[in-house]
Amino acid sequence: MAAQEINLPLYIQSWLLDTDYSCAVVEQVYGGSVNLTFRGDLKHPLKDGTRSIILKESRGFMAAVQTIACPLHRCLAEELILRSVSKEQVVSFHENVRVRTPRHYGTLLRDDSHLQIMEELPSTRTLKDLLHYPETWLSAQQATAVGHALGKWLFKFHHSGCDRYDPVLAKALGENSWLRDDMFPMMHTVVEQQAQDFPHLFKGVEAKIIRARTDAAFMMVEEDGMALRHGDMNISNIVVSADSSDVLLGIIDWEACDYGPRQHDLGVLLAGLISVERLCHTEVAVRVLDGVLHSYPVRSEDSAFCIVAAVGAWLFLWPWWCSPPPSSPSKTRDVEGLVKFAWNLMTKGLERDRCWINNTILAPLFEGVEGSEK
Structure with a gap:
């Protein structure tokens, strides 16, 4: 039975009756x-005392395009990692900002569906939404604190060892490569389209070189190899609750968690912030980015170059982080400038051109590595 043929809220209510x-009341929120x-x-x-919950209904295909398969194994991986992160108390604090994950209460199975039951974090909007309208909630100082808290949390998670003594989780993560496997053909299409839109930026560069650099940026691995990672650490998967004194950040949507080059968690996050700053001219995004860069310790030049190349690759997906801008000469120039920056970051990261990178917004990545000049 296809999802659109039934009343899903009522279906889910009936599913939960004896639990x-x-x-x-059940209502769709996303x-x-x-x-x-x-x-x-x-x-x-x-x-x-909890009075409301989040319910995530998943099937073996994408909700938006039901002809595209999407393995239900992802739900098990998400449940296991959320339980492990909660058990290991992977949280971070910076000033009045706290970062944590939602609690996972359980999963129900019926026919070809999984229903995950999770804590509802006190939030109304994602970080992506709030960065587009920063005047409603965030001062420059708060934005920097948000970045510091995010960077601290991400580093703590990457080095938490949540999977170290849990063979079931380790096995689930090792098998949960669906998003990573789909990303290569998607990235080829996206980068090649940008090259067609702005051919003068890629003048003299053959299509096979563009594809090879894209692959290389995604396959670069830090010296400690494949590691535990969120898998989709983008600004849409960070929810924010802010009052007059405190800010809570919730890290959600863990179904892409896996083992991989963890610089991509940082790369996705930084690419989103850079896209918002360059296309929406939002200064607050720069403050958040600066906080992240100064709170996530980068241990070697190799790691820093991997991160730079990853940011460049993910920047080509700028429509994910920003609504496509209205067509106008100024907006076209903004997008062109972003695509040029993305290509240069990817290229200079692969070429290990630290002098060039030191003149960009990503220069702080090298400040803490061994042998860095202060």
């Missing part, structure tokens, strides 16, 4: 490309 998570996300108002509060 501790029976809901009086219709993503891969899953559908709902909010449920519980009939009876949980023991800790």
